[in-house]
Amino acid sequence: MSKTIEVIVAPDGKVTVQTKGFxxxxxxxxxxxxxxxxxxxxxxxxxxxxxxxPITHQQATEGRA
Amino acid sequence: xxxxxxxxxxxxxxxxxxxxxxxxxxxxxxxQIKSEVRDAAAVNAACKRLGLAPPVNGQHKLFTxxxxxxxxxxxxxxxxxxxxLSTGQVAFDNYVGRWGEQSKLDALLQMYxxxxxxxxxxxxxxxxxxxxxxxxxxKLTIHVSGGAA
Numbered sequence: 001m002s003k004t005i006e007v008i009v010a011p012d013g014k015v016t017v018q019t020k021g022f023x024x025x026x027x028x029x030x031x032x033x034x035x036x037x038x039x040x041x042x043x044x045x046x047x048x049x050x051x052x053x054p055i056t057h058q059q060a061t062e063g064r065a
Numbered sequence: 066x067x068x069x070x071x072x073x074x075x076x077x078x079x080x081x082x083x084x085x086x087x088x089x090x091x092x093x094x095x096x097q098i099k100s101e102v103r104d105a106a107a108v109n110a111a112c113k114r115l116g117l118a119p120p121v122n123g124q125h126k127l128f129t130x131x132x133x134x135x136x137x138x139x140x141x142x143x144x145x146x147x148x149x150l151s152t153g154q155v156a157f158d159n160y161v162g163r164w165g166e167q168s169k170l171d172a173l174l175q176m177y178x179x180x181x182x183x184x185x186x187x188x189x190x191x192x193x194x195x196x197x198x199x200x201x202x203x204k205l206t207i208h209v210s211g212g213a214a
Binding site: 002003004005006007008009010011012013014015016017018019020022027028030031033034035037038039040041042043044045046047048 | 093094095096097098099100101103104153168171172174175177178179181182185186189191198200201202203204205206207208209210
């Protein structure tokens with residue numbers, strides 16, 4: 001999964017920054033400079049997720065005599 | 066990866082992963098930020114994108130008071146809005162909307178944040194794509210290459 005930082009800027013200028021695809025807590029280091037440059041941090045949330053990769057259902061047909 | 070197998074009545078065999086997920090644990094990190102206006106280049110870029118005159122640095126009159134900083138004339142506003150880059154604050158007097166629509170200032174603050182985020186991302190060599198959402202929000206997707214993981 002690629003590493004991305006999503007920045008959503010509301011019509012009134014409020015900003016939400018979300019990191020995606022970072023393993024462990026590397027996400028915080030990746031976006032810290034950007035967050036500081038934009039303004040004052042008001043809230044922060046860390047959520048554990050799993051990379052969603054499609055699971056291939058392997059199918060095998062038994063040979064029939 | 067460990068799998069379990071099951072066989073359907075028609076003879077087909079299905080292989081299932083034993084774990085409910087596949088892949089590595091990721092941490093999603095969400096931060097809410099109140100914008101501060103501290104970057105002259107981003108202010109200039111925002112004004113340009115909104116079709117406004119370039120900001121003027123100096124002392125600006127706001128009805129009975131005055132403020133020092135980058136003055137920006139917004140459409141339909143009687144007095145300029147003044148960005149003090151040292152504090153990040155914006156001084157203005159629109160007489161509760163009678164001397165200028167709040168939405169014009171909001172649009173400037175939104176575009177400032179967009180341009181500032183793009184400047185910071187490019188400093189680090191990241192690529193940025195921009196998308197306008199139906200909600201009025203602007204979404205930037207910053208593609209991090211070789212970042213900390």
